[in-house]
Amino acid sequence: MAKRTIKINIKLPAGVTADNELVAKATKAANDAVSDAIGDLVETQKLAKSLAEKGIHISARELLKHKKGKPAPKKASKTTGTRKRVVLSNAKRKQLIADLKAGVTIKGAAEKYGVSGATVMNIKTKAGLTNKRK
Numbered sequence: 789m790a791k792r793t794i795k796i797n798i799k800l801p802a803g804v805t806a807d808n809e810l811v812a813k814a815t816k817a818a819n820d821a822v823s824d825a826i827g828d829l830v831e832t833q834k835l836a837k838s839l840a841e842k843g844i845h846i847s848a849r850e851l852l853k854h855k856k857g858k859p860a861p862k863k864a865s866k867t868t869g870t871r872k873r874v875v876l877s878n879a880k881r882k883q884l885i886a887d888l889k890a891g892v893t894i895k896g897a898a899e900k901y902g903v904s905g906a907t908v909m910n911i912k913t914k915a916g917l918t919n920k921r922k
Contacts, residue, residue, distance in 0.1 A: 796814075828852060829848060832852050833848040836851055874901070874902045874903050876901065876907075876911075880901060881911060884897055884911055885912075885915045888908075888917055894908045894912070
């Protein structure tokens with residue numbers, strides 16, 4: 789493997805001096821990061837070389853792609869038909885208004901009657917159960 793040199797510049801906070809101990813720690817951390825990054829690459833290069841001797845020509849990068857693998861395909865979700873629109877009859881509207889007067893929350897009423905919160909709010913407004921802004 790060809791060797792390369794990497795130059796790293798690190799800005800130190802005011803008042804911190806770059807003594808030998810700090811430089812050694814930074815160098816060790818950088819070397820550890822590089823060795824972690826090339827660990828798999830070195831292994832796959834050896835594997836690619838041994839495969840090439842057997843007549844199978846594949847690059848180390850291609851082997852890395854295959855090693856990581858593809859994520860499992862997502863399961864197709866069950867498609868449902870279109871949802872039938874809920875139409876409240878006059879009797880249901882009156883029950884809804886009575887529930888709202890009794891203190892049922894908008895969310896609770898929406899779940900009970902199978903309509904959206906906006907629909908419940910519209911019915912509440914038409915029934916005169918809301919206060920106008922001042």
